[in-house]
Amino acid sequence: MSKVFVNIGLSLDGYMTPEGMTIENWENPKYKNWGAKWGALMGWLLRQQAFRENLKFGPGGETGPVNDMVRHTMERTGANIMGKRMFDQGEVSWPEDAPFHTPVYVLTHEKREPWVRPGGTTFYFVNDGPERALKLAREAAGTRDVRISGGADVIQQYLNLGVVEELEIALAPVLFGGGRRLFENIGEPGPTFRIDKVLAGPAATHLRYVRQ
Amino acid sequence: MSKVFVNIGLSLDGYMTPEGMTIENWENPKYKNWGAKWGALMGWLLRQQAFRENLKFGPGGETGPVNDMVRHTMERTGANIMGKRMFDQGEVSWPEDAPFHTPVYVLTHEKREPWVRPGGTTFYFVNDGPERALKLAREAAGTRDVRISGGADVIQQYLNLGVVEELEIALAPVLFGGGRRLFENIGEPGPTFRIDKVLAGPAATHLRYVRQ
Numbered sequence: 330m331s332k333v334f335v336n337i338g339l340s341l342d343g344y345m346t347p348e349g350m351t352i353e354n355w356e357n358p359k360y361k362n363w364g365a366k367w368g369a370l371m372g373w374l375l376r377q378q379a380f381r382e383n384l385k386f387g388p389g390g391e392t393g394p395v396n397d398m399v400r401h402t403m404e405r406t407g408a409n410i411m412g413k414r415m416f417d418q419g420e421v422s423w424p425e426d427a428p429f430h431t432p433v434y435v436l437t438h439e440k441r442e443p444w445v446r447p448g449g450t451t452f453y454f455v456n457d458g459p460e461r462a463l464k465l466a467r468e469a470a471g472t473r474d475v476r477i478s479g480g481a482d483v484i485q486q487y488l489n490l491g492v493v494e495e496l497e498i499a500l501a502p503v504l505f506g507g508g509r510r511l512f513e514n515i516g517e518p519g520p521t522f523r524i525d526k527v528l529a530g531p532a533a534t535h536l537r538y539v540r541q
Numbered sequence: 542m543s544k545v546f547v548n549i550g551l552s553l554d555g556y557m558t559p560e561g562m563t564i565e566n567w568e569n570p571k572y573k574n575w576g577a578k579w580g581a582l583m584g585w586l587l588r589q590q591a592f593r594e595n596l597k598f599g600p601g602g603e604t605g606p607v608n609d610m611v612r613h614t615m616e617r618t619g620a621n622i623m624g625k626r627m628f629d630q631g632e633v634s635w636p637e638d639a640p641f642h643t644p645v646y647v648l649t650h651e652k653r654e655p656w657v658r659p660g661g662t663t664f665y666f667v668n669d670g671p672e673r674a675l676k677l678a679r680e681a682a683g684t685r686d687v688r689i690s691g692g693a694d695v696i697q698q699y700l701n702l703g704v705v706e707e708l709e710i711a712l713a714p715v716l717f718g719g720g721r722r723l724f725e726n727i728g729e730p731g732p733t734f735r736i737d738k739v740l741a742g743p744a745a746t747h748l749r750y751v752r753q
Contacts, residue, residue: 343724512554517718520716
């Protein structure tokens with residue numbers, strides 16, 4: 330059966346997004362310095378060949394074990410689940426050919442028809458909660474895996490449901506000082522993980538944890 | 542000159558100590574499950590030969606790169622700085638032969654004469670703030686280094702002073718769900734670090750960051 334996994338970038342102080350990184354300030358990356366912080370978090374990813382190909386950034390890019398990992402993550406993913414805030418930010422910033430190439434289940438109270446993008450991404454708007462979205466995503470993924478894409482609050486919901494089997498974190502040596510923390514609102518007892526693998530990159534440490 | 546460094550254990554969700562781990566509940570590790578959480582954070586350390594020797598736990602213990610790292614940390618340390626809460630907890634739990642074997646500067650408002658322990662540890666109670674404590678610690682350390690031992694609030698003060706040159710974190714795959722976070726109250730702009738070294742252990746990932 331499909332695995333359920335999380336694969337995100339995290340600041341050293343535990344934030345997924347810096348303060349000020351909102352739709353309102355999308356064109357103003359100097360606001361609270363969010364652009365530089367985001368760059369410090371995700372710079373390693375933007376340089377990988379597989380990522381550049383996917384977003385049609387042009388040829389070139391790094392190859393090697395980090396790139397292999399990025400490519401593997403793309404290839405294993407048969408469906409994505411995300412929150413409404415992440416979708417809203419993406420709707421204004423993704424290219425027309427959205428970078429998922431799978432069904433994407435958006436957790437929202439908004440009722441909306443599926444939104445089909447070129448390149449294989451279709452967004453489905455799920456009003457019945459995270460368990461329903463996971464059921465749909467599993468069915469759609471087939472033998473591939475389900476990625477809980479974010480944001481932090483959606484990942485927290487799935488951690489609390491106990492369904493996250495693999496937690497992959499790219500820990501970057503930047504302090505955000507504020508923003509949206511990955512780990513908040515985790516119920517007791519929380520899920521338990523063991524270290525599965527560590528890949529040391531120059532700009533991020535790639536930590537892979539597996540549910541115990 | 543002496544380096545100023547931090548070397549701590551951190552839960553995956555960013556806590557240095559779990560909720561409930563207080564002097565009042567020292568004899569009751571089942572309170573909020575703090576004992577099991579602390580064990581999951583620090584178990585790797587308790588098993589190292591160098592640590593066991595230092596606390597006179599008896600012979601045996603793991604050897605290898607993690608043990609070498611623990612021993613190196615002990616040997617490089619010429620003075621420690623800690624907060625009053627950490628001292629108070631240690632006062633009731635360290636062996637008579639306290640495990641520092643250096644001068645220890647305790648940040649406190651309390652006036653108290655130096656407290657000399659067998660084995661080379663003397664606690665000095667500093668009422669004039671973190672910069673004064675650092676000056677005293679540097680003088681005492683000579684060519685060796687100054688360790689900011691904790692707790693979280695004291696480390697935050699030194700991070701905000703911009704004096705922490707090396708930040709060593711043993712990241713354990715346990716979620717505390719609450720407690721004292723390492724990274725809070727960091728001013729803007731915060732200190733900047735680069736990844737220096739990663740040592741992958743089975744029970745913790747040893748991350749070493751150096752100030753940029």
